[in-house]
Amino acid sequence: MKTKSLPYSRQVIDEDDIEAVVRTLRSDWLTTGPKIEEFEKRFARDVDADYAIACSSGTAALHLLYIANNIGQGDSVIIPAMTFLATANAVRHSGAEVIFSDVDPDTGLMNASHFKDAINRSTNKKVKAICPVHLNGQCVDLSSFCNEIDKIIVFEDACHSLGAFRLSRSGQKFRVGSCSLSKATMFSTHAVKAITTGEGGIITTNDENLALRLKKLRSHGVVRDKDLGNNELINLDEKNNFKQPWYYEMRELGFNYRLSDIHCALGISQLKKLKYFIERRNSLRQRYESYLKCLGKYVQPLKLVRNCTPAWHLSVALIDFDALCVSRTEVINKLRLLGIGTQVHYIPVHQQPYYRDRYGILELPGASAYYSKCLSLPLWPAMETEDVDFVMESLAKILGLTFEDNTSFDAKAN
Known part of the structure; x- marks a missing residue:
């Protein structure tokens, strides 16, 4: 009689993962430290994106994306009905409305015809963005949307599809997360995802200005040091030190959506596998x-x-x-x-x-x-x-x- 328990999914943690976390616990940095940037750079490299921004959850990643792209009251976002609640909830938390699209009954994925139908149902609604969901590990055919989308921002919800490739019609392969046909892609690093940080999310983009704003919003809307730009309070002295190293400014309302160095240390180790x-x-x-x-x-x-x-x-x-x-x-x-x-x-x-x-x-x-x-x-x-x-x-x-x-x-x- 078989007694082994087989849950529908679970994390895989080995001694290397444990040692990586312990090293960080013994270091000087538990949060806002070097492991965050290291994780972001490694992740961006692995999906062929220019920038990656780590945050506290996949839901936080979605919320940040909508806020950073000025999606809010009076706007609408098209998402597939077959997804986790967070894809829709983040739209509502931004103040925008959700327009649900149908999906293919044999794959759970939305396609161009579903997008057209959603657009036709969006009368009197300003559609600002679309967020297709790559479900179960397969990819939405984004190229099929190209002729249909005009002045609509494309985000990808790729929580299920880290490591997948999209094939162009010419046969060229693009990693999910490379943002070849979208403004940004978001992932989850929840315990049962492809890699885990326990809880966590990450956004990839090739837009430098978007990446900078996402990082600012992730941490209360605060900017420090060189990010303050032309400001007399942060001019350098003769030894190239900031005259006012304590100074910071909150330039817009942000959040505490940071991911800690402990989480990122685990993520770095998991990426290797x-x-x-x-x-x-x-x-x-x-x-x-x-x-x-x-x-x-x-x-x-x-x-x-x-x-x-x-x-x-x-x-x-x-x-x-x-x-x-x-x-x-x-x-x-x-x-x-x-x-x-x-x-x-x-x-x-x-x-x-x-x-x-x-x-x-x-x-x-x-x-x-x-x-x-x-x-x-x-x-x-x-x-x-x-x-x-x-x-x-x-x-x-x-x-x-x-x-x-x-x-x-x-x-x-x-």
């Missing part, structure tokens, strides 16, 4: 896919999107529970009794009471269809091949299904 983490996640997810394709028409893996090399964050099965005459709740609870944790990503945000009360009942059939079928299966880099086998054998039994072709799964997964 990102390639391995992605390779392992992708391999395990491919094994899941081999199983899912053999369970008949009512159970399928996510449809693979064109123009993307994924970095799988979640392994999602699309299950027609109604056709199989079984409830998702029943399946989840029976798997839990076997030590197998699953999750649903996500309840469509437009169905949440706050947004339903604010915007009324919206008919977004793609999001509803995706939500009705999605089930996230256990996936993290330290899982073993045998864990996937156990999960899939258990799922098939609970669904009352047999594998149509149960031979050579090792060959299919390789």
Whole structure:
């Protein structure tokens, strides 16, 4: 009888990570120190961006992006309904309104037709930005939006897709986070993401002025030293020291959205293992896919999107529970009794009471269809091949299904 617990996801922390954190704890800097800039520079390098700005959470990253781009009352932002609450909540915290787009029922991703539909529903609303969400590890085809977007700022919510590549129509590869077709990209470094800092977020951009403003807003809107510019109080003396080194100015209302050196030390260590983490996640997810394709028409893996090399964050099965005459709740609870944790990503945000009360009942059939079928299966880099086998054998039994072709799964997964 298997007793191993398999949550839907978990962090992978090794001795190198622990030692990196301990070294910082023993240093002079626990926050506002050198590890923050080091983490930002390494992250920017790894995603081919000019700048990276670390902050306290993915939600904080989104909020900072909207505020730094002067999005507020009277503006609207288009986001997909299939995402975590934070994508929408940050819009509202900035004072702007949310316009929800539908998504593809087989991928959970928005596309150009969904964007057009959202625009058509935005009558009398000033659409200032769009924030597509790269879901589960796959990428939205941003190039398909290019001819549709005019004077609308593009942000990318890439919390699920660190390490993925977008492919241009000419075949050129761009890292998610390189901001080749957007003004900025934001990531989360929550415990179950591709890398973790415990809690945390990070924004990448190639816009120097935006990067400077994000850093200022991240820390109360305060500027110091050389960032004060032409100010007599900070002129240098004959020894090249600031005459008034204590002086600072708050030039706009900011926040305390800083990430500490402790968090960043862990992030630096985790970044060194990102390639391995992605390779392992992708391999395990491919094994899941081999199983899912053999369970008949009512159970399928996510449809693979064109123009993307994924970095799988979640392994999602699309299950027609109604056709199989079984409830998702029943399946989840029976798997839990076997030590197998699953999750649903996500309840469509437009169905949440706050947004339903604010915007009324919206008919977004793609999001509803995706939500009705999605089930996230256990996936993290330290899982073993045998864990996937156990999960899939258990799922098939609970669904009352047999594998149509149960031979050579090792060959299919390789």
